[in-house]
Amino acid sequence: MADTPPKTVRCPRCATPAPWQGNPSRPFCSEKCRMVDLGRWAEEEYRVAAEKVDPEQLNNLIPFPEK
Secondary structure: OOOOOOOEEEOOOOOOEEEOOOOOOOOOOOHHHHHHHHHHHHOOOOOOOOOOOOHHHHHHHOOOOOO
């Protein structure tokens, strides 16, 4: 039986092939790419699509304790 090559994935940030097994930064190729991606989420460059919700409707859906 032939040895299969190690599985690689493309880094979502820079598209460099990166090993899946033994890679602590997966799916990224490096800690740097991982931190750049995290920073983009923190700066709200990425967003998850969702419907806008009226804040008053949220108060009715989620019971908040009275102070």
